[in-house]
Amino acid sequence: MTMIELNQAGRTFKVKRRTVHAVRDLTFTVAPGEFVGYLGPNGAGKSTTIKMLCGILTPSSGTVRVAGLDPSRRRTTLARHIGVVFGQRTTLWWDLPLKDSFELIRLLYKVDRKVFAERLAELTATLDLGPFMSTPVRQLSLGQRMRGDLAAALLHAPEVLVLDEPTIGLDVVSKAGIREFLARINAERGTTVLLTTHDLGDIERLCRRVMLIDHGRLAFDGTLDDLMASAPGLSSIEEVVTHLYTAGR
């Protein structure tokens, strides 16, 4: 049983007659309940991978399966099984108060009213959303907005959650809150999580498994201990990751 499965997946973009291989020959699987850190330097292909996982981008080659579905062909069905958070932009409705965004999500995902109320109450308590529930999304601070986005991605209780740089630009307190929350979701609900981040603190605190991609290719896949062991002599995760990034050049 696998939650995410990529087989020789590739995606190219034509940019001014040149072909950019954003992701190439990517093969890996993620089992249910895993918490995976997806690392790589800027432009490595992390966001492209995530967009293929949720069906936004159609792979140019190979196959992708998430929760047993082909994302680009079964996108709207898959949407009920997957939660997506983009740190760079909100998935909430910019002009609507947070609580209206949530209500709209309830209706779009057809979540039962009672179940929804329970989930929202729980998320409101753990993410401390109460104080800005009636504020339009555009007026929220980055930290508040990110908490709102996380709640929005989880209201339909997806089996798998993918996060593209959810802690980008957050202060240490907001970061800590979000880390704690993600750890809890993974432990208590068994939600599979795939997280991209440039913050290695996120990785150390949360991820049992780390994948590293560079130039669209998988450069490392293993536990955090394996990662440290891969470069003997280097003592911090920063050093090891930097070593791996530069080794690929």
Next chain:
Amino acid sequence: MVRTYLLLAWTWTRAAAAYPASFALLLALGCATAALDLAAILIIFANTTSLGGFTREEVLFLYGTAGIAFTLTDLLFSNLDRVSAHIRDGTLDTFLIRPVNAWIQIATDRFVPARIGRVLQAAAALGYALAALDLDPRRLWMVPVMILSGVVIFTSLWTLAAALQFALVDAPEVSSAFTYGSAQLAQYPFSVYGRELVRGVTYVLPLAFINWQPGLYALGRDDPFGTPGFMRFLGPVAALVLALLAALAWRQGLRRYRSTGS
């Protein structure tokens, strides 16, 4: 689909209700611009009794039927013309992660209920023409049919234009020229246009089936261009064919969608 549409449109209507002054202003503006189109027709008839061989009431009938179809589409689906903006600012990505049809989400995003004003204005013009014309009651069934196929034709045009924006992200104006231009054209009897143009908008882009061909039937008139009688009834067929093409183009556009790099 209909449920999702209503749900989203209602959400934006409620959001608009928070700004009643802006609603009123938009409503007034919409009515004023529509009134200008109508005024143009009335001014023409101040100096003449016929336009392309049609009386004032007949022209108002053609104007009203095309107008209702166009303004209904404008109210319900015209936000489709913002696809390129959604591509550029990344909001299309967020539509694509929801469990509902992306086309409906785009069509309803920031739904503007005030556009209803122009629908009412076109309906008033048609109501006046129908009252004044004394049409054959056995032919009146064509009126709702032509309005419906007109809505489908305009919606398909909008969808085609939206699909085109996947390829021409930087040129959204090209596609709106095409939709608004079609609407302008259909306001007048086609007999005022040249034969070649009318051929083009009959056999290539089927604008003639919005109101011209079926309108001739309802008015009990022969086609000055001499097309055969069965063409008066082809509106629904033209609408379906165009809708099918538009749906295919839209699907293709989404599959080719490349998001934005960041």
